[in-house]
Amino acid sequence: MPSADGRDSSCECGFLRGIIEGTSAPVFILDRHLRHIYVNPAWTRVTGVPAADFLGRTLGEVLPNVQTPDDVLIEVLADGQPREVTLTGTTLVPSLVGRRLWRAVFHRLESEGQVVGVCGLGVEVSNLRQYMDDLENAHQRLALLDSAAVRVGTTLDVAATCGELADFLAPSLADVAAVAIVDDELPDTPPTRPGVLRLRKMKLAAPPELRWHLRELAGPHPYVELPRGSLTRRCLDSGRPWRGNMASDELFQKLTVEPDHVRVIRAAGIHSVLIVPLPTTGRSVGVVILMRAGESAPFTDEDLLTAQGVASRAAVSIDSARRYTHEHTMTLELQRALLSEPGCPHPSVEVATRYLPSGRSALVGGDWYDSIALPGRRTLLVMGDVMGHGFQAAVAMSQYRSVLRTVAASGLPVHAMLGEADRRAARIGLDRVATCLLVLVDHEAGTCTAATAGHLPPILVHPDGGTEMLHLPAGPPIGTELGDYEMTTFAFEPGAVLLLYTDGLVEQRGQDIDDSVRGLTEMGLSADGPLEHLLDTLLTRLTSGMCEDDIALLAARRRPPST
Structure with a gap:
């Protein structure tokens, strides 16, 4: 075993030499000044440095690109407590992992009560570190x-x-x-x-x-x-x-x-x-x-x-x-084109409308409204909502609107109009049902007659400021071919305002929709002033400019008999 002073002690530890030099783990011995006095073949293979180049030199002198744990080794020499350290760096032997990593443990060496140096035993964990x-x-x-x-x-x-x-x-x-x-x-x-x-x-x-x-x-x-x-x-x-x-x-x-x-x-x-x-x-x-x-x-x-x-x-x-x-653009343009077609209420009825597409999901649905003049100074008001959203819902909406316009010309009572629209929608194969509210305003009689196909009830605002919800017998949506609708007649005095709307106006998360509808009667709405102002007030109070679903609104006011 070569040493710094040239002595050969191989005869004294031949058995130990065989173990140390046969192991694949790097082993090296340093004197009290941290200079090498022995390195085994494994350490020379790892570093690419011949054993003779280590002797008498420190680790930093031989391998300047490897981290030197001198402070830890000094502590081992001082108190004799073994310590583990991590050596990192590069050697003369190329590595696929770049910087290599060893875990080494150092022990103090003593001879006849004298400290002679430290012995280090290491194992390379570069691949494990690379894996981690x-x-x-x-x-x-x-x-x-x-x-x-x-x-x-x-x-x-x-x-x-x-x-x-x-x-x-x-x-x-x-x-x-x-x-x-x-x-x-x-x-x-x-x-x-x-x-x-x-x-x-x-x-x-x-x-x-x-x-x-x-x-x-x-x-x-x-x-x-x-x-x-x-x-x-x-x-x-x-x-x-x-x-x-x-x-x-x-x-x-x-x-x-x-x-x-x-x-x-x-x-x-x-x-x-x-x-x-x-x-x-x-x-x-x-x-x-x-x-x-x-x-x-x-x-x-x-x-x-x-x-x-x-x-x-x-x-x-x-x-x-x-x-x-x-x-969305095509659907919105289609819906706007359809809703912008001029309605034809009788001159005795003043009508204002609003359509507001949803602001959060940006989905356009099948909401629609209409006002149709009929013989005898009568006006049919229509408010409907096709189930679903998107282009197909808008197409279905246009078909329902056309069906109802055709049925309105037949002169049937409003409940019969809904029944006929229900049958025709089924015959033409519409695959989406729709809720619908029909209100027939009779100027001569001073009444309005309403029937609903699963739609929300209308709100009546009286000239004196009183507001009420008109309760109507429930009927199934049109397009179900279930029919069986009923109609109800109410007084509609001059100056009063009738409000029709879709569920987007009153639907709120976490709140029952019936409570929301009743809330409309508690808003202190006024029948005076422009109808446009009334609709703007409703949208401002209930949506704050943002709505979860499309909203369609129609306000109708009966003019004085002299009109």
Whole structure:
């Protein structure tokens, strides 16, 4: 066994030598000055340093890139208590895990009552540490994806969803996050050139200082045009991400298209870029561009996987919001077109209407109203609500409205009108039922006759300020083919106001709807003044500008007999 002073003690510990030199665990002995006096073959294989190069030298002198636990070893020499330490660093032998990790225990060595040094016995745990690091990274990635699922896509609004995505990614994954979506139908913009893909700029999220540097990137237009061959365009076409760490000016030029933008990016201190498409089935709906600047580390493989996971989930939300917005727009336009058709009440009845689409879910439903002049100075008031929401509900609403207009011309009593509408709706195959309230105002008789098909009761506001709910016999919704409706006649004096409405006006979470309807009679409504003002008052008090469901309102006032 070679030592610092050249003595050979192998004859004294041949058996021990065989064990120590045959083990795969590194073993080394240091003198009182922490200089090597022995290393076993395992330690030379681990470090790539010959045994002779260790002798007489400290660990820091032989392996400067390995953490030196000198303070712990001094304590072991002082009190004789064994201690465990962690050695980390790199050696002359390359490792797939980068920085290596050993756990070592050190014991004090004594001879004839004299302290002669310390002995260290280690085991490499680099792979275990790498496994634990990978496990922690995977846990963090899953936690980030779970957080994204909660924070991104909370509405059916495209702009809001893109904003949530950008705000989530910066700063959780990058210093800068920009989101843009494919849009060739921007209003008031020229058509795209052949081969050019137009992206609408949606949101740029970054700290204030970076936003100030990047302000020139916004440009004068709400869109950016990508020619074939551009870096971002290739990512969109292929559906594959691109990563550029410590990117050169040449790479930045391919990314930005505009020559001056490279200068802006460099001035902001940006050094790494990650482009991630927003993928859906068969196409990308947009792209996310992530940037890191200053002292932030370049993007890793884990960052790339995390960004792809977030982008995939966000793309589904954005695509759903776009498709919903398209359907919502068509439905709303259809409903507005139908409701804007001029009603024809008799001149003896003054009518005002309101339609307010829902504000939270942004769903358009099948609410409708109508006023139809009939012979004998009579006016039929209609208020209905098709079950469900969306385009199909609006289509069904238009069919119910047409059926009731046709039935109204037959001269039947209101309960018979509902029965006939119920049968016709069943015959034409409407797959959605509707609640409906018919009120026939007879100016000559000074009465109103009402029948309901599962609809909420009307409210009557008297000229003296008294308000009452008109109780009507319940009947099934139309479209069920159950029929059997009843009608009730009430006095309708000049100056009184009759209020018809859909359930969106009075439905409130946690409150019984019957109590909400009765609450209308306690609001102190006035029959005086413009009917438009009355409707505005109702909407202001009950919705505060926001409603959970569509609201349709109709107010009718009987004019004096001389009219």
